[in-house]
Amino acid sequence: QKEVEQNSGPLSVPEGAIASLNCTYSDRGSQSFFWYRQYSGKSPELIMSIYSNGDKEDGRFTAQLNKASQYVSLLIRDSQPSDSATYLCAVMGGGATNKLIFGTGTLLAVQP
């Protein structure tokens, strides 16, 4: 059973701080990794994708991937109350598949 694990939270951070969200996965052959943001009652919104080891930055968001440790993380700098949402980690396995395996998500609460 291929798994993606996330701490369910809530992760509470003060406004302006860095929020660090973590995800581990079991399938060592996984090649593609995604972070989605989901506001309560809304659909998941893709915010970051990462495919190679290291860091990828997009605005206030940085995704980090370490395939040897089977670990992917999302950093949100200068956190805002509008960042309060559930963050879903998704992993696509190796081979000819478009199937995503999702973690259960981490609830982030940014306190004003």
Add this chain to the structure above:
Amino acid sequence: DAGITQSPRHKVTETGTPVTLRCHQTENHRYMYWYRQDPGHGLRLIHYSYGVKDTDKGEVSDGYSVSRSKTEDFLLTLESATSSQTSVYFCAISAQGVEEQYFGPGTRLTVT
């Protein structure tokens, strides 16, 4: 929502009745997916399609069938709804050669 609509957005039905959910896209993307989202389980793939009339099972396909007769439409059918199929159902799409998936607004289904 990346040119994706789902209908109906909300539905209440009784156990044993058939239900069909529709996903419609205007992006002309090859791949379409149906997920369900439940507390504690995250998003789980039900079925997906890699072209007109080409479909395959996902992680939780029992009790569901799908059809895709046109590129833009992907239908999910519950032949005989059960209370365990009460959930929020999301459709997603992705383009050929692109792994990122984009989600529709979702359908909240309640089976009483």
